[in-house]
Amino acid sequence: MPSYTPPTRDMQFVLHDVLRISQTDTPGYAELDPEFTSAVLDEAGRLASEVLAPLNTVGDTEGCRLENGVVRTPEGFREAFEQVKAGGWPGIDLPEEFGGQNMPYIMGTAVGEMFSGANQAFTMYQGLTHGAASAILAHGTDAQKATYLPRMTACDWTGTMNLTEPHCGTDLGLMRTKAEPRDDGSYAITGQKIFISSGEHDMAENIIHLVLAKIPGGPEGIKGVSLFIVPKFLVNEDGSLGARNGVSCGKIEEKMGIHGNATCVMNYDGATGYLLGEMHKGMRAMFTMMNEARIGVGMQGLAQAEIAYQNALAYARDRLQGRAVTGAENPDGPADPLIVHPDIRRSLMDQKSFIEGARAFLLCGSQMIDQSHRGKDAQAEGMVSLLTPVIKGFLTDEGFDMTILAQQIYGGHGYIEEWGMSQYARDARIAMIYEGANGVQALDLVGRKLAQDGGKHVMAFFETVKTFLKENEDNEALRADFLDPLKAASKDLQQAGMFFMQNGMKNPNAALAGSYDFMHLFGHVCLGLMWAHMGKACHEALGNGTTDRAFHEAKLATGRYYMARRLPATKMHLARIESGADTVMALTADQF
């Protein structure tokens, strides 16, 4: 049976040894001392490993069933959801005013990683609710907030995001769902939405759908799209539930993975909807959800890699097969454990060095969100806006690749469902697709974010790297292992950016043909920077006589691996980028 061990030790290291969160001036961080965060993470970790993880296989095997319009979640999901609610976890970083715990976003990220790692499909029910609540919080009227947020913060009511239609996903301007104004100020929503995660289920009293639709007579295309609140049950003035609204689940999809989450076709048949935010500005409101959701999806990439790695590691230590080439290491046994073999190590180190680097990156990005939201720090806002497509695209691509590496360690046992490794790979696969397929993330990064505000955020990123290198240039312990590789990788990234500037103006394809490689190149530099920070923190801890020497030494060794073995990928991405668009665009569509 697969198992999950909460990575709280590693989280504490990132939060306190690297980011030193309780010593920063980010609002709300002063109270995040090691004892407090440890208590929160331990409690969340216990729930993740003891309650959510055991239901992961159940969710995959049973899936969701649609019966007479009602979706039944897998056995045990309802009880587990009640436990998550009872712990107040869904509202961990939502305002106290609406029943939340008002902790910083960074704590929500750390907890979310554990919940997602233990059971991604299950955790999506609360994740989507959080996203919908955030959008209402940002764009709702006081009355809307009062009506929906207390119940959504508690997850008594869950939420959804309704964007995609059968003929349009990325290109939402093509949308056909319409919202016709009624005399009472509400709208009649009619149309079909697909791929609606958590669209219908049996774990909540009500489901609050946020639906994009066009008001007839509005502007063409994406500029005529508005956002609506469409509750499954209408809400009476006293907050009690009224009539069933004209929205129903027509079908649940058979998917490659995340079977425990109901992916629904939602039919709106003159359903009552309430405008959320401004008319025709629906995309802006939806992006409040989407940016947060994208970071959450990047987190899922990390989370699946973590649980897959944990189980692969256990198998590699346990399974006896072959002998170490340098001499038997388990001479009394019939064979040595897999972990003695260099190629198994290569695989485990690829996984471990990605996971720990990604975790630091994600928590660092979450801190920027707190600086931006709580501290009104425009620089942090710009930076996290730049990094969001990198977090989403790079972490989910790599996260999936790592689940495949982990699965591979099991050999044939990885391919049969019994050992659970297949599920991690199948579940991780979706993260590369939803909330904007990774190609769209790359387009967002290169086509929009690089040039945003005159390119000042990417310049600030380079400045951050440069400052770090400068501040530590006398650090002999860091130089060869961390600083030199980071410098080289950062130079590759700058050179790629330069190539786009020089060629992209006259031929946009020259930049866009390299967008995917740029996203990965950027991701590697980010993880390289994180590892350099972590390397520094470890040397300091070791110099200060840490009581956890083995941990800090392992961390240093893992960082050295990343810098030596993963970071050289930047050269390949640069070469691909610099080859330009000619070979990419050479064929006519017919010639393929």
Place this chain on the structure above:
Amino acid sequence: MPSYTPPTRDMQFVLHDVLRISQTDTPGYAELDPEFTSAVLDEAGRLASEVLAPLNTVGDTEGCRLENGVVRTPEGFREAFEQVKAGGWPGIDLPEEFGGQNMPYIMGTAVGEMFSGANQAFTMYQGLTHGAASAILAHGTDAQKATYLPRMTACDWTGTMNLTEPHCGTDLGLMRTKAEPRDDGSYAITGQKIFISSGEHDMAENIIHLVLAKIPGGPEGIKGVSLFIVPKFLVNEDGSLGARNGVSCGKIEEKMGIHGNATCVMNYDGATGYLLGEMHKGMRAMFTMMNEARIGVGMQGLAQAEIAYQNALAYARDRLQGRAVTGAENPDGPADPLIVHPDIRRSLMDQKSFIEGARAFLLCGSQMIDQSHRGKDAQAEGMVSLLTPVIKGFLTDEGFDMTILAQQIYGGHGYIEEWGMSQYARDARIAMIYEGANGVQALDLVGRKLAQDGGKHVMAFFETVKTFLKENEDNEALRADFLDPLKAASKDLQQAGMFFMQNGMKNPNAALAGSYDFMHLFGHVCLGLMWAHMGKACHEALGNGTTDRAFHEAKLATGRYYMARRLPATKMHLARIESGADTVMALTADQF
């Protein structure tokens, strides 16, 4: 509905424009003129696209069912199997003496790619039979050949390979299945084998299991392993079927993919077995099957990439989403097709350039097998032995990655089962695992094959590249696009080999820690060499006034893409290799 178009045009190009097979002196090749091969490929392609491909989804959805010891294959499989048999396809390259068609192996490969691409799970039933027949052909007595081969060539009886046991896969020396000699010269086989593809099913009158087992009192470990023929039904002297043997299917596995093929737990309970080949030399006999099977698995990697690519391409041409950044290309429609977008192109070109390079590589390797088997050419035998792990490991890793790219083009539609893209990815995943997991292929390559016969085969490979570069050094049309990148990549490969020589002797881990990267580096150089050959052939065809200009121009453009965009991966692999074993082996098992 997914569809399959047989890539016969491309196969004809490789066979006749590149390899010029009918003009070589490989025995049996003289009759393989373009008309003949075209007729064979067209007929096989028709069967693949019209009969096998439509059953692919059925096989995935229905899977196999074990009922009272009998395995039921999916609806339609039996009828399709009869059609394959009626066409004589299972025996295409087996000797006429046993009812085969005696065509060269290269034709079997081309046909096999189409069958596997159309329906991998289905094609495995005949693929395993072919492997088992090859082993009997190479190691059987005349009586054994006469008894089994005619029926196996026709696939009236199918075959299996029984290696793995619950506690041992790669390390077969740990095997427990025993073969106790009986007075009549037969053996009583007792033990359990797992992961037996096609182990039990309802499409053949008899199933001939080739089983590895230990004769008590023999040498310890792998040197005490012998190979046995264990028929499901014993065969009477007159060739009719006798009593049911003591072998049964205890379970079929739930797997990530290839649901249409029954992966069985096989229980041997004093079953009657007949020694195949020499006592205690079972591994040698099994390797006759395994080498062939490994090339066949490499082919599966290509085949799944091909069908996934075909469907992704169709979707990219059809699905309207967004506008070309350089101006609308479908101004009268609501949006442009996906294929206008540079990042979609990048993905399609990655796929196309891999697939066409891999096909050439595989057919070139198949020609070496014919030179080796039919021509008794020891050099060719050595070369294909060197390249076998590259074909298996590189083509299946890349093949899987390409199915993931293809699936990604569908966005959310790629993740739901309805469109079929998930199945290609799930089916392709197994090829990285079975017939020796790819890490084992890398170990075989670096730990054994590089040094085989004093390293003369790898030297011969470098000589082949050098000779090609030398012979074409005045070819201006090839130089910048093909020759220079090939030269650089080949230099990276040589440098990696040098690193192993200099460091591997004193520390074997230094070589083995780089084995996986070396396998990929080698694979890229092989595909680069193939593309250089294809580039040359295209320039010649264009110079000679080809009537198929669009084809040859597209081929050239695709080759340029590979050389410019994929081959730079060699630098990354070299950097990883040259970083040595230190970072890979730094942690103790406890420190992970």
